[in-house]
Amino acid sequence: MKFWLSVSLLIINISHLTAQLIDKEKLLEYYESQQYAEAAQYLQSLYPEDTKDTKVLTQMAYCNMMSGKLPEAEKNYVKVNAIEPNNIPVLFSLANINSRRGNAPKAKKFLLEIIQLDSLNFSAYKKLAGFGDTAEAKLIYLKKANALNTTDPDVAYDLSIVYRELKQYQQAYDILQKAIDADDGNLTLQQAQLPIANQLGKYREVIETGKKLTRENTDVNVINEMGQAYFYLKEYQSCIAIFKTLEDLGIQNEGTLYYMALSYRELKEYDKAANYARKTIDEGISGHTALYYTTLGGIYENKNQFSEAQEAYKRGLTFNNSSAIYYRLGLLCDFNLKQTRNAVSYYNLYLKNKPDPEKEKEQIDYAKARISLLTNQKGAAIK
Known part of the structure; x- marks a missing residue:
């Protein structure tokens, strides 16, 4: 439907183009088959680069935009805007192009120009909300857009999310309710209202709405x-x-x-x-918690904070019997803390924890060698 509406508008625009050299049937064929790049090239071949014909420039800009040639489209729209400033459709197109190119400040600038020209432009406020950096910034534009159209589902949804973030639950609920009253088949809005209704203590309503929603689709939320x-x-x-x-x-x-x-x-x-x-x-508990403590212990070792490293490793063991932690504790007690008995104990625990015999062959051999050496040293010391 949208496509044929666009084609109809383009046909009207074609009829207003300067008649010079234009094969209108050929141009219409390009539009109907969505060959926008070819249509842009065709128009560019008929008119000089410095043309001041705004209708032609607008058509070129639109075709370039539709074919993804955004820099060319922006260049054409900028020319039109210079010749005919304060053209709201052109400003919207420039905002759209810059938004697609990731230039948010420039897109926002064009939207702000629109609301200076038309302070009741719903679409401009709606788009401006998307460029808000904080919940408070979004709230300003969404409230204005919602005041202009209380039943727009997208604005109602986005505004309710902002109110919820700000813990203004009643406002969030009421905004959604107005939109739901206008479209009681909108399941997205009803689902968005559930957590807010729970916050407001509307438990029976949550259950009744939830039953209706789960008949349509089983949703975890x-x-x-x-x-x-x-x-x-x-x-x-x-x-x-x-x-x-x-x-x-x-x-x-x-x-x-x-x-x-x-x-x-x-x-x-x-x-x-x-x-x-x-x-x-x-x-x-995250499955990676032991790994995080291993990393922390290693950092403490690098700082020569050996007692802190030992504590971090031990804390990691409360989440997972990691062979890597036992090995690190063995080394720590062996060489830094000079705790021979503990070193032997941790090396043994490392081996009992069944480390991978292929991937950890060197560590396994080393642990066995240290156990043998430290045990023999201890025996010799006793004699």
Whole structure:
């Protein structure tokens, strides 16, 4: 539909082009087949580079923009803007081109020019919001756009997100509700409203809306909001049941497991509560935590802070019995802390942890050699 509308507008524009040399049927054929690059080349071949014909320049600019030749398109639109300043469609095109080229400040400049010319231009405010660096900056433009069109779903959605970030939950809810009232089949808006409704204590509404949404599509976020609502309504069995569906699918998270643990606790099923509390802890710990502590220990070693390095390595072991950490502790105790007994103990733990015999052959051989040497030295010292 959009394409044929564009073609219709282009046909109107063709009829207004200067008649000189133009084969209008040929040009129309280019447009209908979306051969915009060819159309631009055709027009450029008929007119000198310094032409002042704004209709021709606009057509060239549009064709170059549609064919992805953005620098050429911008050059043509800039010429038009110089000849006919304050042309809002041209300013929009320049803003669009610069946005696509990643030049946000320049795009924003053209949009600001538009609202100076037309302070009620909804599209300009909507696009300006996308260039806001902070929630507060976005809020200014989104509020203006929403005031001009309260039912636009994109603006309502974006504005609600900003209000939510600012913890202004009632405003976020009300903005979405107006847009939903205008389009009660918009599932995206209804889903966006769920966490906000939970924040406002509208738990029964969350459950009813969630049921409707899950009939259309099983969404993890929707289930998560419903589970929380069940918990706050003290319907603990329902909370457990709905979060169990996520666990069965293998897409549980720290939050869902935590609510299950709390629900079992409230039901006085303490064994299950303890089991899910442990699962929550496991889920909340990154699989890379031991690696992070290994890195930290290595940094302390580089700074000759050996006690701190030892503490970091030991902390890492509480998350994972890493053979690499045992080896590093062995070396640390062996050479820096001069703790012979601990060094032998850590080397042995390294070997018991079954390091890869191929990838870690050198370390394995070295650990065995140090154990033998240190053990013999200790025996000799006793004699």
